[in-house]
Amino acid sequence: MTLPTLPALQRREWLALMTAWGLAGCRSDEPPALAGGWVGASAGRGHRLRELKSGALPMPAVQRRASVLVVGGGVAGLAAARALDRAGLDDAHLLELEDEAGGNARGHRMAGMDCPLGAHYLPVPGEAAGEVRELLADFGLARVEHGRWLWDERHLCHSPQERLFFEGAWHEGLLPPAEPGSETLAQYRCFSALVGQAQREAGFSMPALRTPWTAAHTALESTTFADWLARHRLDDERLRWYLDYCCRDDYGAGATTVSAWAGLHYFASRHGFHAPGDEETEREPMLTWPEGNAWLTRRMAAPLADRLHTGRTVLRVDEGRHAVEVLAWNEAIGQAERWTAERVVLALPVFIAARVMATPPAALHEVAAQARHAPWLVANLHLGAALLERVGAPPAWDSVPYGGTSLGYVDAMHQSMRPHAGPTVLTAYVALPASERAALLADDWRPWAQRVIADLLPLHPDLSQQVRRIDLMRYGHAMRVPLPGTRSSPAHQALSVLPGRVTLAHADLAGYSVFEEAYTLGWQAGQRVAQQLRPSPRHG
Numbered sequence: 001m002t003l004p005t006l007p008a009l010q011r012r013e014w015l016a017l018m019t020a021w022g023l024a025g026c027r028s029d030e031p032p033a034l035a036g037g038w039v040g041a042s043a044g045r046g047h048r049l050r051e052l053k054s055g056a057l058p059m060p061a062v063q064r065r066a067s068v069l070v071v072g073g074g075v076a077g078l079a080a081a082r083a084l085d086r087a088g089l090d091d092a093h094l095l096e097l098e099d100e101a102g103g104n105a106r107g108h109r110m111a112g113m114d115c116p117l118g119a120h121y122l123p124v125p126g127e128a129a130g131e132v133r134e135l136l137a138d139f140g141l142a143r144v145e146h147g148r149w150l151w152d153e154r155h156l157c158h159s160p161q162e163r164l165f166f167e168g169a170w171h172e173g174l175l176p177p178a179e180p181g182s183e184t185l186a187q188y189r190c191f192s193a194l195v196g197q198a199q200r201e202a203g204f205s206m207p208a209l210r211t212p213w214t215a216a217h218t219a220l221e222s223t224t225f226a227d228w229l230a231r232h233r234l235d236d237e238r239l240r241w242y243l244d245y246c247c248r249d250d251y252g253a254g255a256t257t258v259s260a261w262a263g264l265h266y267f268a269s270r271h272g273f274h275a276p277g278d279e280e281t282e283r284e285p286m287l288t289w290p291e292g293n294a295w296l297t298r299r300m301a302a303p304l305a306d307r308l309h310t311g312r313t314v315l316r317v318d319e320g321r322h323a324v325e326v327l328a329w330n331e332a333i334g335q336a337e338r339w340t341a342e343r344v345v346l347a348l349p350v351f352i353a354a355r356v357m358a359t360p361p362a363a364l365h366e367v368a369a370q371a372r373h374a375p376w377l378v379a380n381l382h383l384g385a386a387l388l389e390r391v392g393a394p395p396a397w398d399s400v401p402y403g404g405t406s407l408g409y410v411d412a413m414h415q416s417m418r419p420h421a422g423p424t425v426l427t428a429y430v431a432l433p434a435s436e437r438a439a440l441l442a443d444d445w446r447p448w449a450q451r452v453i454a455d456l457l458p459l460h461p462d463l464s465q466q467v468r469r470i471d472l473m474r475y476g477h478a479m480r481v482p483l484p485g486t487r488s489s490p491a492h493q494a495l496s497v498l499p500g501r502v503t504l505a506h507a508d509l510a511g512y513s514v515f516e517e518a519y520t521l522g523w524q525a526g527q528r529v530a531q532q533l534r535p536s537p538r539h540g
């Protein structure tokens, strides 16, 4: 058994880990006592597409028709289906590879407690995200009173929201502390001013498509965020760690990899950046649920009823003059089915869309070849009892260690109203470099479980005694990394308005992945297709 590297572990914490894993003084061949395993995704289904390259396409056993076929049941595909439904198209169908819709925003359950498998929060959407606001209003999460949007407090992240484990103690918020008069504070203020300047001069919005792309954006996108920070002499260790953490958390890659546009967009499109002592230091409220954004995707999927076909891996999309032919593999019965549709919305990552299309447009081919996707690991740890607390800020929804590459964990029971701490599920997130993708596909989950525990042990030395089970979800290609040049490329820009019967919709088209981008792109694609088919809008 390979032990993880534990740079920050104390001797006592090492012993706790060894004991929990049956390693201290035991036979080395003894299996660890911990239960767990891989859950949630079927790598084999996705890889069926790769294997197809050499083999012939299977003969369909079933023939079906639909006016519109949505391929991919993540946020974007579900949004497209919703828009089609709203436009009165009641024979639009959706094909999804996994056994449940939701894509990166699906949920899980351990010991009777809901927890996320991927996406877990949504910042309260601003004016530019009108479609998302309307969705949330439809779900009863928001209402407008006297022209102001009011949010249902039960679904806003309860206080305390975040805490940082810094120099042996918990601190409220995620920004590392900065003493008055320190260089750290001066650099926080300088970065805050630069974000404000970028907001005024270039303009940023969420979703990004609401701001016209200009030469100022292209210039910011021509360099990495780390180079941009260096150019502005922003080299303070705490600031740089925090900004790098934000990039890894939202984009799956750090400041040396993502573009300066992406690094600034994280702040400038939403809440800005506030140094301690600024007038406005409160983080914007965010919506979250024990099962994460699956709370939303399950409600988006429900109205589709039997028009949602899960366990269908789409193998080929062939656009003809009068219709589109779609070949799908029914995973449950091991048979191919052929669908004929007037239009198709391909709500798939760009590299999959390029692979399934019989004749992909040149721009899609180019974007797919340039795009890089970060692998992610999500670990749900079922704890039998509350963990012992260290000094400092009390337990929060999101807990993060300072330094290193760990993204920390969120607590699935944080939103429950229970008055005392107790059993819970902690969801730990690990963004991985592409070089670890192959290892992530290995059968043995245990080294990954050990790695997650090792990451969290410095925060909670008693963690290994309380973990009852670890369920691990792996994403080989979780999210597109906003590299320099991503959005500025002419091929990228061409993808938003493809001629023909196939419309693309996926967060990848934004160049990076968040709910607001996926939903808006999906909704717009659905609306565009509905207009092309010109049905009469549904009233009432």
Ligand SMILES: Cc1cc2nc3c(=O)[nH]c(=O)nc-3n(C[C@H](O)[C@H](O)[C@H](O)COP(=O)(O)OP(=O)(O)OC[C@H]3O[C@@H](n4cnc5c(N)ncnc54)[C@H](O)[C@@H]3O)c2cc1C
Binding pocket: 046, 049, 071, 072, 073, 074, 075, 076, 077, 095, 096, 097, 098, 101, 102, 103, 104, 105, 117, 118, 119, 120, 121, 122, 312, 313, 314, 315, 347, 348, 349, 352, 356, 376, 378, 429, 475, 478, 479, 505, 506, 507, 508, 513, 514, 515, 516, 518
């Ligand atoms: C670990 C993780 C944490 C995240 N956390 C957050 C967060 O907290 N907040 C946030 O806003 N965003 C978060 N994100 C980003 C998240 O990706 C987006 O919010 C959003 O869910 C993306 O939706 P999508 O529809 O664009 O893509 P996807 O979720 O990738 O959907 C694509 C769908 O297509 C299906 N599919 C693929 N191939 C085929 C095929 N051949 N045939 C049929 N179906 C196919 C897939 O199974 C999937 O369901 C997170 C992402 C990850 C991976």
